[in-house]
Amino acid sequence: MAAAGTDASGLTSKDYYFDSYAHFGIHEEMLKDEVRTISYRDSIYKNKHMFEGKVVLDVGCGTGILSMFAAKSGAKHVYGIDMSNIIHQARKIVSDNGFADKITLIQGKMEEVQLPVDKVDIIISEWMGYFLLYESMLDTVLVARDKYLVEGGMIFPDKATMYIGAIEDGDYKDEKINYWDNVYGFDYSSIKSLAIKEPLVDTVDGASVMSDACPFKEIDILTVTKEDLTFKVPFEITAARDDYVHAFICWFDIGFTKCHKPIYFSTGPGAKYTHWKQTVFYTPETLTVNKGEKIRGTIDCAPNGRNPRDLDIIIDYSFSGEHGSEQHTCDFKMS
């Protein structure tokens, strides 16, 4: 029973209310995600000329790691904002590392707190969620940008690109979806109908990707608006080999493009593991696809009307190939 706490999908929709971020465990996972943390570190350490003497705002500072990167790179002052009680730990860490005078940590919501300064030169933030946008802090970063970022200021990172591809995933689909057809001899298909609507956040073996990758959403953090994060966009993917399609997967790449030399990292299936993994959307039917054949469709992404922390994703696709045609509208919900 106590396994409750270990169930991500069951917990994320409400974690907001009881401040799971107050526990170091989640920060341990993020700190130990070296693709993530070292990309941020490099973008800051390798651009000391950009941070030297600057006022920096760290949105969602957590344990203060990015704030300390910035302070160590010569920032004049760093303001770190976090609503979680982890900020008490962060204050201790910041002072243990001799940055008490350089880094000011403020607990509260970006929308509510008042910084001691009118403007900041640089905003740094690790705001990304699963599927980039699920429970992300991007809205908060935009609030900080519009309220505090000086004209011509910079945001680290400043680019995000979302991708979709198709995968052969028969075995895992059997384990996660078809499992419910027969549970110790009982019919659990009512759960199956829930399971298929829920995108699965998991690591996908690059070898199971059978298509090219279609970028379907580019986000420029310097200019994007909250409204831009509700979108319906087309996609087209082409089979790279003869295979079956059991699911679509989505992932994102992150760019620090204003650096002296741009720094990127990917959360894609081919890239090194990150705690964001990939997001899998199982199709109701298996597609039999030949090399070169195309799957076309649209991805519709919007915060849920009733619970804006949930994400409604509709993947509408059609396929017409040598071995048959499929046309489906699939409703998914990340909650």
Add this chain to the structure above:
Amino acid sequence: MAAAGTDASGLTSKDYYFDSYAHFGIHEEMLKDEVRTISYRDSIYKNKHMFEGKVVLDVGCGTGILSMFAAKSGAKHVYGIDMSNIIHQARKIVSDNGFADKITLIQGKMEEVQLPVDKVDIIISEWMGYFLLYESMLDTVLVARDKYLVEGGMIFPDKATMYIGAIEDGDYKDEKINYWDNVYGFDYSSIKSLAIKEPLVDTVDGASVMSDACPFKEIDILTVTKEDLTFKVPFEITAARDDYVHAFICWFDIGFTKCHKPIYFSTGPGAKYTHWKQTVFYTPETLTVNKGEKIRGTIDCAPNGRNPRDLDIIIDYSFSGEHGSEQHTCDFKMS
């Protein structure tokens, strides 16, 4: 950021309040724990003569799997109680499997609901938590037992035994505890002091166990009282080889001893994986122990005064061997 939901230790202390059990994910994990579920299934299917015509109470019925096992074994009627909204799914599953007339599911707290019957012949429940007692439902089972179990009735399972042993675990201790000494060049030792107080629920390789196993707490579900679950007991473990000790581990075995032929399963490091894994308690110092030398101590276990869902565990141990002596009192908290 959205990784929040995946942090067990950070979430468990509050999951109660937002009904994480309503999501099928946690039940999927428990159902797929075959050591767990097949042990229950066997204890019921292989004892049809005990269930035939009996009234059965399933405490914390979840998706209703144990209730259906009992109904299929000829129970006259099964009452399943669960406070979680998963019970709505369970009702659908029970009816999809044709047990609507045999199984009655009631949503609520055992302490508050009123069964349509005065007594039941058998109580079945999967109540065990990490370290057996962390966020376990045993208290609820005892309430059900005292209120509803007929004189001479049975409880499945009816026995639980807790064990302690010692492990060589240098590498993982470096990864989980000493990691905080240097996080990307920063001093995070303030987190280290939190981390070492927190028992780690994880899978321990049997090969790292360097001692014998000492049973320190036997629980007879038919007779145990709530008070018995707050205890201070001695233990003594003997090194099975020359090795170092970095941590104590605890686990438990479960017994269905009133079956025609007793059925047991273990959550120990030598046994097949279960979702309970083992619980690791890191020691402040590394012990250098020779084969045959003994570590003696006491384990003190009590619900936390302020939050009874948290578990305070004090391991007091002393060791005197050829390569030195250690005496420590270690406070741990599962929350």
